[in-house]
Amino acid sequence: MATRQGWALATALLVASASVASGHQPAPAPAAGSPLAPDPSLAVIRPAPDFALSGVDGADVRLSELRGRVVLLSFIYTSCTAACPLLTQRMAVLQGRLAEAGLFPAQVNLVSVTVDPERDSPAVLARYAQAFTANPRGWRFLRSERDRLGPVLTSYDEWTRRLPGGDIDHPARLHLIDRAGQVREIYSLGLFDEKQALLDIRKLLREPR
């Protein structure tokens, strides 16, 4: 039942975003008054704290192994009914845009880390990734036991608070990491714009290695 619900939820969200997702065109040059910024100023916020967590296949993935690629990192949990599915859906839309632009998975990778390892087993996480059509060649879903996960969450200012009923309150942020392993932008889910994120990523890819 949980699996069917997860699939249905993902489908509903993807359908809801069809108007956004269907137009997978390269971002056009912004017109006068357009909210898009083709040349964003992306200061170095800080070095992205490195970590090693387990993929759904059980093998460790170390963030620093992705150096040389731009990485978009988020924190989610699969039984979340609020921000997480929307956040993951937005990343799925971005995955599509990046693939069409020829940037995914060779130059840009996505990483989603569960903040709820007790409920998000590797199998649950794998089904969640499938439900959002995540391409495992460039979108990794990671987990670990609490003792390894805790310091990672702390290093990204990603606190969690368990609410009555089992939901987990946590900041819904996305961290954009450049090819040198530095955090260059942090997005708020509520105001995340995939088109602008694509422009941000292109800006980072234009920088000399």
Next chain:
Amino acid sequence: MSRRIVVAAVLVVLVAAGAVFAEVCLSPYVKRLAGPEKFLYISAVDADGRDNDFLAVVDVSLPSPTYGRVVHTLSLGSAGNEPHHMGWSDDRTKIWLGTLLSKRLFIIDVAADPAKPTIVKTIDDISAVTGLHGPHTYYALPGRMLLTFLSSADGNPPGGMAEFTNDGQLIRVIKNPADSPYAYDVAIKPDVNRMITSSFTPLRNYQKPLAQWDMKDGGNTLIVWDFKERKVLQTLVTDPVPLEIRWSVKPGKAYGWTNSALGDSIWFFGQGKDGKFATKKVADLGKGCLPADLRQTPDDRYLFVSCFMKSEIQAWDVGTPDRPRLHDTAVVGVSPNMMHVTGDGKRMYVTNSLLSTMDYSEKFWVRLVHIGPDGRLKVDPFFDVDFTKFPSGSARAHDMLLN
């Protein structure tokens, strides 16, 4: 369709419409309160400057037996700081509180115990860190804080802005341009990618008693920035000393208002079809008002102006945004200054200290105004927090945040 899907679909809509129901004076990146406010935090300046400044915590939970009382004070550990404005971090776990006469900046945790905040970090010399002085507005960005500063480190223009990580590490400094060196407020409209900053006066002026101020040593400009590019696009002229920047909360709408303190006026700013912004004076508040603060209702229908020198609060109907109409007035007490409208738009807390160099009232307080659905104001006769009877004596109540 399962209940879970319905919930998710509803949440999609709520997230998209979130700004409509928010405390609209806050950065749109700040997490919203899930229910009615329980605590009111107030920056408090020891009135005679001899005792430590502090953060006051007032119980504003209606069912509480200590409703309307100061239930805690957090000492800032030193005197003479002039703690002024405050701002939430994006996740609403920390308050950033800065000072206008010292160089101290405090990061205060309220997540562990909202009733008893604690200082988790003090930056003793913010000028050494940024090259700027007088942090004023604390504006949350995702995972970061954007601060405006009234002066350079030497107390003269130009002011500027600085960005920090949420734990207080400097990211970058952006100084005001030479042709618009005065700084004050900042507000961002992310959905149109525009940021506007306003202009007050620097330390060299505001540190003196009001009678000695040079009234020409202040700004009369708004700067329009490309937010994502952090680039100046335009400089707009207003009456002298435009203070608060209040964007329309309607999604996609690129207009808003500011209050000119020395022009006794409200100015409208808006983006034309060519993408350029323009300003125009849209309301005369009456000579001698000195509008110190400007707030709005969550439905964008009414603006509230505190007339610091006339001791009244004016409500302006901005149903037609560039043609405000005086709708109501309320007398809350002498020298009303900062206001804070709740997320549901039904209540507005008011304080009455502006700056220790400008205050003329001997009594300081926090009071409450109820806002009717018709935008009419009614002063609560029972909510009156006296700021003259602390163990350290009287304290100037200034900025407020709700939790």
